Amino acid sequence: MRISEITQHIESIAPLAYQESYDNAGLLVGSPSDDVSNALICLDVTEAVIDEAITEGFQLIIAHHPLIFSGIKKLNGKNEVERCLLKAIKNDIAIYAAHTNLDSVHGGVNSKICEKIGLTNCQILAPAKNQLKKLVTFIPTEQAQSVQQAVFEAGAGHIGNYDSCGFSLNGEGSFRGNENTNPFVGEKGELHTEKEVRFETIFPANKQRNVISALLSAHPYEEVAYDIFSLDNQFETVGAGMVGELPQAMDEVGFLQMVKKQFGCGVIRHSPLFGKNIQKVAVCGGSGSFLIRQAINSGADIFITGDLKYHQFFEAEGKIILADIGHFESEQYTKEVFYELLTKKFPKFAIRLSGINTNPINYLI
Known part of the structure; x- marks a missing residue:
């Protein structure tokens, strides 16, 4: 199987266009046309993970965190x-x-966190x-239905x-x-009027090429006469963090103990x-401090995330509980997201979760 088949499927769920400006998601090493027969899934690419891939004969590593974030001027180890x-490269x-990009979609990182906590009615937090x-175009009446269907099938x-809105x-x-x-109707050089349908629909910006x-x-x-308008509307199915509800309310300590056990946390740092x-819960895998205000505005009782700094705990202001469960801990189940996504599409493709614990943080208990 070519690498491009695998990456295209992942990106059909989590398009690269959804990544943040600082990010570097995508194929970092290798050619899209390379053939591979297996893949190793991990959270971070470390030397131990590379050695694991070499020892076990894996040809492709699929990670959550990009190995390359900034420019590399030399490659001397x-x-x-x-x-x-x-x-x-040598192997x-x-x-x-x-x-x-995987953080920002339903079925991605934050959806998996919600699943592990047991949340329902989950929505994008920000x-x-x-x-x-928005696409606006004009179609001859008899061809309107077929043209509309083609546009819908392209992702609009x-x-x-x-769908089909x-x-x-x-x-x-x-x-x-x-x-x-060579006009489809009418004669060249003659003014012609035609019964037409003005058709308009919306589409994600990253699908513009396919739609047009x-x-x-x-x-x-x-x-073909058509107009494209950029919209200020929020994209409700794409964005940062998620918020959902517990089927039954839990007391604060009991909820935090459940989260600590479920995510294997060495410790949970939290505000008062x-x-x-606890009934309504907001989550963000990794570093989620930028969503504290949105979590408060959502009416959540608690915000589960990682990498909170000392002064950021003051931002709770008695309106919400902020709980830092750790960056790695919050994102560890991302490996399951990749596994489920790929095995469903390619059931005969060999995929394995890395056995290496890449968490760089240890706790003295």
Whole structure:
């Protein structure tokens, strides 16, 4: 199987366009056209993981955290990143990462955290902005249905749990082609009017190329008139963090003890407790301090994340419990996300979870 088949499937769920500007998700080592027969899944790419791949004969490593975050000017093995790259290249091991793009989608990192806690009615905590566009075009009445269907199949028209969403308005269009035209209807050099449907629908910005390609292929006109508008609407199914509800409320200490056990935390750092029950829970895998305000505004009783700094605990302001369970601990089940995503699509492709604990933080108990 080619690497591109695997990466394209991952990116159909978590498009690279959804990654943060600082991120470096994607294929970091190897060629998309390379053939591989197996893959090793990990959270972090370390020398121990590379050695595991070499020993076990894995040709592809799929990680959550990118091995390369910043530019590399030399490759002489002076640090772990360079040593990992050298070993991978020498042993023909490809490396792929899906990071903040996998954080930002339903079914990704935060969905798995919600699943492990047992939350229901889960929604994106901070929906993305500037990720939606609107297409407006004009189609001859008889061809309207087929063109609309082609546009929908290319990825347009999804709103929440609904698909094929669009609006049509009947009207009349006019045009006149010059001597270099071959009009679908009417005669060149003559003004023509045609019964048309004004059709509009929305689509994710990252699908624009596919949507417009489908429109142009399905539309009967030589020259297709269409407009694209950028929208300020929030993209409710894409964004940072998630928030959901426990089926039954739990007392604060009992809830934190459950989370500590479920995520194998050496310790949980938290802001003052209120002596109240926990019902609504906000989560963000990894470093989630930037979502404290959104977690409060969501009405959550507690916000589960990692990497909180001392002064950030003051931001709770008696309105929410902030709980730092650790960066690694919050994201450790991301390996399961990859495994489930790939085995469902490629049931005969050999996939294994790395047995290496890559958590760089240890606790003295």
